[in-house]
Amino acid sequence: MATLTLKKIARDFSDGRQVRRVLFPTDLDFAPGELTVLSGPSGSGKTTLLSIMGLVLRPSEGRMFLDEHEVTALSDQEAAAIRLKYYGFVFQQPMLIEGLSVAENILLAFAVQGDRLPPDARQKTATFLKTLGLEGTAYMQPRLLSGGMKQRTSIARALIKDPAILLCDEPTSALDAESGQAVMRILKGIAVDEGRVVVVVSHDARVFPYADRLFTLENGTIVSDIRENYIPEKGDAP
């Protein structure tokens, strides 16, 4: 299991004329076994922070460590290799590739760099589909699935490689309440039962009860860091 540590991470964006700081120096660490929620209003820097943590965006300042290895300024190839090995992503939209079947979308995570599929990959996919309530959909096209089923497929894609870190960007925003709760229960289980780092970006208050730790960002700064016992609505969590 891995630990993700951010030290004085900041990010600027430039429109060519002026530089705007969207994330002010931030210190964070994410431990295995915790579901962390990053919350805040639109434009507060949540997605920027998630993108930096996911090695798809480089910070303008600061340093980032995966366990004891610095991953702040990796080359494109190195970052891709680490994402492949350590990370799983669940996006706001499921972003399944049309044309590939449900199973192929999941298996793509294994072989995106052209490697051979592990011998147990198909069996593992079938197990995931069953676990996530997607039995019988393996050969279906994503367009035939409901929104909730698609999102669960994208979770399966994120988890199939047993990533140490799972980053989720508004995973419930496109779902109805029931599907959203189901997805959050799955994510919570992954964090707690399987001892992974799970980070969920969301401004949906229904997600908060599942958080072990809740950060709130405003204008690029963390304004609150609440531990499990102090999170309101905690009593509503399953």
Next chain:
Amino acid sequence: MRSLTAFRMVVHDRSSTAGALLGVVAIVFLVGQQLSILFGLLNYMSVLVDHSRADVWITSANVRNVDAGNLISARYIDRAMGLREVEWAEPVLIGSGLFRTSDGSFESVRVVGTRRPRLAGGPWQYYKGDEQALLDVESVTVDRLDLAKLGHPVLDQVTEIGDRRVRVGAISEGARGFQGTLVFAPLDKVKEISRTPLGRYSAILVRLNPHVDKETALSLLRRVLPECSVYSSAELSRLTRHYYFTETGIGGSFGFSTIIAVLIGVVIISLTMYTSVLGRSMDFAVIRAIGGRRRDIAVVVMSEVLIITGIGLFVGFLLLATLLNATSGSSIPSYFPTQVPPILAGGTIVVSLVGSLIALRVALKAEPASVFH
């Protein structure tokens, strides 16, 4: 998995695939049929040389093509025969005349005179009748492809060429010249028709003895015939084709239309692949985000192009084969040498890959960060 992804994308994006396929098929079919006509015409240009059954052609000095030589003296035949490397030497006389058709009109023909009994430089394939026909001094052969033009003459029909009486003794197959209708006749008949001075011929065809070194024999012939051009049949064929190709505008014309066909294909491929990739940019961003490298995206896009090109090549060659089959034996010149399809296929693959470069550039620009909102 990357090529499977590419294949699935090709199958799923049917409209884009159909568009790109159209581009590939356009290249194969349009360029292929242009080339088949060009090679057909090239064959016409050197048809007499290519089917002469001779190893060496002796013509007047400084000849640039087989149809544009001056008359040479018959004594060169004896000089050539004096070499032990020579098995035989036969004269050929090429003249022209007006062929009287069945309805009384006239058609201009080139009359090729060949000496009996060897009939070197004569017809090589017959539709009706055979070479025995040319043993008769009155007989001529006309080609099947020219029958309509010559008023559908039948065997043994008597007519005139250049006011001289001739009889259609046989109908040849595939004897069509670049400069017009070819009629074969015995040497003496052609002398009459073209009113050639005695002892003068258009060329002398030479067959070398077996196991003789051709280059040595050619050197010897050139030494004993300094007033003449001495070419191997292959050399004269090449010289004649080159002359017509460069001096008549055929080369430029076919080159231009081939370039246009390639450009049309490239534009179609570029636009459809660009549109397809643009529509897939988020898919490529997802692939990058979940660990794909730029090179993996390139493999997917290039695999897509190669799959489409492979299918396009199959369809294009199928259509081309159908066309060639339909036009074979017709008056449309068409010939497709066996070495051309692999070259055309290779060229099409290169052109398709070039056509997809813009699309590839777009795909490689897919930023993994764009998957986060």
